[in-house]
Each structure stands twice: as C-alpha cells, then as structure tokens.
Amino acid sequence: MFIVDEISAPRLGLTGLQADLPEQDRAIQESAHRFAKEVMRPIGEQLDKLAPQEVIATGSPLWSYLEQIRDAGIVDLEALASMDPAQKTRLLPLLFEELGWGDSGLAIFSLATSFPAYAAYLSGDPELVERFGGSIGSWVGTQPDRGSDMVDWDTTEIYPGTRHGKGNLLARVDGDAVILNGQTAAWVSGAPVAQCGLVYCQCDYGDGVYNERGGLNLIAMLVPFDEGGVSKGKPLDKIGQRPLPQGEIFFDEVKVPKKYVLTDRDSTSPNFFGVLTFANMEMGFTFCGVARAALEHALDYVHERRQGGIELIQHQSMKLRIFDMWRRVEAARAMAHRAAQYNYSANGPHLLASVTSKTLVTQTAFDVASEAVQIFGGNGLSKEYPVEKLMRDARAAMIEDGENTILSLKGATWLSKGYQAGR
Numbered sequence: 001m002f003i004v005d006e007i008s009a010p011r012l013g014l015t016g017l018q019a020d021l022p023e024q025d026r027a028i029q030e031s032a033h034r035f036a037k038e039v040m041r042p043i044g045e046q047l048d049k050l051a052p053q054e055v056i057a058t059g060s061p062l063w064s065y066l067e068q069i070r071d072a073g074i075v076d077l078e079a080l081a082s083m084d085p086a087q088k089t090r091l092l093p094l095l096f097e098e099l100g101w102g103d104s105g106l107a108i109f110s111l112a113t114s115f116p117a118y119a120a121y122l123s124g125d126p127e128l129v130e131r132f133g134g135s136i137g138s139w140v141g142t143q144p145d146r147g148s149d150m151v152d153w154d155t156t157e158i159y160p161g162t163r164h165g166k167g168n169l170l171a172r173v174d175g176d177a178v179i180l181n182g183q184t185a186a187w188v189s190g191a192p193v194a195q196c197g198l199v200y201c202q203c204d205y206g207d208g209v210y211n212e213r214g215g216l217n218l219i220a221m222l223v224p225f226d227e228g229g230v231s232k233g234k235p236l237d238k239i240g241q242r243p244l245p246q247g248e249i250f251f252d253e254v255k256v257p258k259k260y261v262l263t264d265r266d267s268t269s270p271n272f273f274g275v276l277t278f279a280n281m282e283m284g285f286t287f288c289g290v291a292r293a294a295l296e297h298a299l300d301y302v303h304e305r306r307q308g309g310i311e312l313i314q315h316q317s318m319k320l321r322i323f324d325m326w327r328r329v330e331a332a333r334a335m336a337h338r339a340a341q342y343n344y345s346a347n348g349p350h351l352l353a354s355v356t357s358k359t360l361v362t363q364t365a366f367d368v369a370s371e372a373v374q375i376f377g378g379n380g381l382s383k384e385y386p387v388e389k390l391m392r393d394a395r396a397a398m399i400e401d402g403e404n405t406i407l408s409l410k411g412a413t414w415l416s417k418g419y420q421a422g423r
C-alpha cells in the first residue's frame with residue numbers, strides 16, 4: 001500500500017499523469033513546448049485561414065516557421081539518427097507530442113519534408129547526404145489510382161483472385177539509370193515546396209510490373225526535383241491540417257542515377273514496412289498532442305463559461321464528460337508510448353505496434369476534439385475559437401499515412417500471424 005501523509009491536488013505534468021522526467025528530458029520537452037506555443041500555434045492559426053496558394057507564397061508565415069524550426073534545432077536529423085534506442089523511446093514521444101500540440105499540420109510538414117534527408121543519413125553514403133541532406137523533401141507513396149493499395153503494398157488484404165491496378169507512376173531500369181514517368185497523388189505532403197522525394201513506386205525490372213501475388217514490383221529511390229522533367233500541380237485545398245501544403249508531382253522521363261536507388265525488387269518490401277512502421281508510430285505521438293490540446297481548451301472553457309447559474313464544470317454531467325476525455329487522452333498516450341517501447345526493443349520494430357497506436361490515437365484525437373466542440377456549444381463551431389480546427393486536423397489524420405480501416409485490416413492480419421507463430 002502507499003503511505004500518504006497529506007492529501008493534495010495531483011501534480012500533473014505537461015502530459016498529464018507524467019512521472020518525474022530526467023533533467024535532460026524535461027529540458028527537451030520544455031523547449032519543444034515553448035517553441036510549439038510561441039511559434040507553431042500562432043503560425044498554424046494564420047496558415048489555417050489562408051488559401052493553399054497563399055500558404056506557399058513568398059513571404060508566407062510557412063517560410064518563417066521553416067527558418068525558426070531550423071534555427072531552434074528541434075528536429076535535428078543527425079541528432080535523432082544518432083540516439084540510442086532507449087533515448088528514442090523516451091524522447092521521440094515527448095518531442096512529437098509537443099509539436100502536435102503546437103500544430104499537427106506543421107509537425108507533419110517538418111517530418112515528411114525531412115524523410116529524404118533522413119534516408120540519406122541512414123544510408124551512411126556521404127554522396128547522398130551531400131545531395132539530399134539539406135533539401136526540403138517529400139515522401140512519395142500514393143498515386144491517384146493507388147492509395148490504400150500502396151499501404152497494402154504486400155497484398156495481405158487483396159481480394160482473392162484479383163490483382164492491384166497498375167497505378168500512375170512507373171520506373172524502368174535503363175542501364176545505369178532508372179527512368180521515372182507518371183504522377184503522384186495530390187496528397188503528397190510538402191510536395192508544392194519540395195526539392196526532392198523519397199519515392200516508392202512500381203518498377204519494371206525487365207519482366208513486367210506485377211509480382212506473383214498480384215501486387216507490383218517496387219523500387220525505393222531518392223529523386224531530385226531540380227534536374228528536369230519534374231513539374232507540380234496546384235496545391236490541394238482540404239479541410240484539416242491546412243498549414244501542411246500538399247499536391248501532385250509529375251515526372252516526364254526523369255532520369256535517376258542508379259546510385260540514388262536505396263532498395264530494389266527484393267529489399268523494397270521490408271524497407272517500406274520499416275518506413276510505414278516509423279511513420280505510423282510518429283502519427284501516434286503527434287496526435288496525442290492534438291487530443292491533449294482539445295482537452296486543455298475544454299478544461300479552460302468549463303471553468304469559465306457559466307450556464308445553469310454556475311460554471312459548467314460544476315454540473316455533474318459535465319464532470320463526467322470531461323473525465324471521459326481525460327481518460328481517453330491518457331489511454332491513447334499510454335498506447336503511443338507503448339508502441340515506441342516495443343519498436344525500439346529487441347522484439348521490434350513491427351507495423352502491428354504502430355498501426356495499433358496510430359488508429360487508436362487518431363480516432364481518440366478526433367473523438368476528443370469533437371466532444372470539445374460540443375462542450376463549447378455554438379462557440380465550438382466558430383473560427384474565433386480553437387477547437388473546430390483541432391477537430392478538422394484530427395479528421396485528416398484518420399486518412400493520412402494509411403486510412404484507418406485498411407491499417408486496422410493489416411493490424412488484424414499481423415495479429416493473427418503473431419498468434420499462429422506463438423502456438
């Protein structure tokens with residue numbers, strides 16, 4: 001049992017039921033929080049109200065955000081790559097929750113645009129680091145006719161007796177180069193401003209594009225966008241995460257040197273598994289921040305707004321509603337941290353851990369933000385108040401990095417495989 005001398009209010013940290021953090025971790029959390037509060041929130045609010053073209057225009061606050069996050073050294077790729085697994089387990093959830101709390105669209109922008117640079121660092125090849133290490137990047141996976149099919153790249157969820165469509169982007173090996181033709185989906189994060197991409201697409205290695213499972217042979221490569229043959233579509237207009245610019249990229253006979261190829265036919269499947277596992281884990285951290293932001297706004301509001309003769313929080317039904325939000329946020333965060341612990345342990349990484357977290361946390365963020373809108377009453381629907389934006393941002397997350405249903409199907413398949421392997 002616990003021996004308690006004096007009963008007092010619970011001591012809560014930035015992330016609720018937060019145990020004592022080591023000094024260095026607390027310093028990182030606090031500086032990320034300051035940056036999220038002073039830089040990300042105000043810029044995120046401004047960008048949310050702009051048209052997509054204005055978001056990327058010269059002089060837009062997006063560029064000031066990029067400069068400030070670079071100067072603050074908060075997403076330092078070399079430092080992240082050099083952390084040991086224990087540090088990553090502790091620090092990545094803390095860091096990305098704060099950034100998500102600041103603005104999820106900007107948080108995803110920073111991460112997605114650093115994917116090519118991060119892949120270059122991980123390759124250990126100085127030439128790739130030199131070429132891609134300092135560029136604004138993008139993560140190219142989906143195509144107009146190939147959304148969930150890309151997320152189900154290994155065809156675990158394909159309908160029996162069928163095969164995937166050919167999609168809209170095709171690489172072909174040609175001597176010392178790979179030639180790229182076609183287009184991406186309009187959903188590629190950072191595309192309108194990206195200078196390069198970490199591209200995953202179908203590839204004809206000389207024997208057609210299909211594999212024996214009805215899926216497509218894949219290739220992963222780093223592609224510069226400044227060497228001719230690349231053009232961009234109009235930036236996409238969408239309901240949530242509006243500070244995150246997105247759009248199509250078109251490739252016309254783009255010649256990519258073979259030294260920029262990261263993985264080919266056999267090694268791309270495990271490589272994509274690894275990237276999706278990281279991305280889904282990170283989505284879990286970021287959207288804990290969105291869920292927490294909605295809870296905090298609701299907590300403030302119910303202690304200020306009076307109806308029925310008293311502050312809203314004094315009504316018993318409201319207490320239950322607030323407590324339910326709190327409990328959901330705590331449970332989602334516990335899941336996100338658990339995914340990090342598993343992925344950086346000797347048993348991990350595995351997509352099962354990450355999709356369990358991503359689907360739970362993004363659904364929680366949406367449910368909690370939606371309840372916050374309800375608690376704000378009519379004010380919740382007004383753009384004068386912050387909660388409707390959080391609800392829109394969380395809504396987008398349920399489709400981003402894999403739509404939650406298809407991710408859940410893949411999770412179920414892996415759960416069954418794990419169960420059968422352990423029998």
Ligand SMILES: Cc1cc2nc3c(=O)[nH]c(=O)nc-3n(C[C@H](O)[C@H](O)[C@H](O)COP(=O)(O)OP(=O)(O)OC[C@H]3O[C@@H](n4cnc5c(N)ncnc54)[C@H](O)[C@@H]3O)c2cc1C
Pocket residue numbers: 112138139140141142143144146147148149151152157158159185187188189190241396397399400401402403404405406
């Ligand atoms: C905010 C945001 C950021 C994004 N960033 C990127 C990015 O950086 N790079 C990138 O490449 N893409 C990105 N995407 C694209 C995203 O990955 C896709 O939108 C997503 O995978 C869904 O694909 P889709 O939109 O084509 O929907 P579809 O695949 O057409 O799905 C439509 C519906 O059909 C269902 N469905 C599909 N297949 C099956 C199946 N086999 N069994 C049962 N149901 C099925 C789905 O569950 C869904 O409800 C982003 C999307 C968003 C919203």
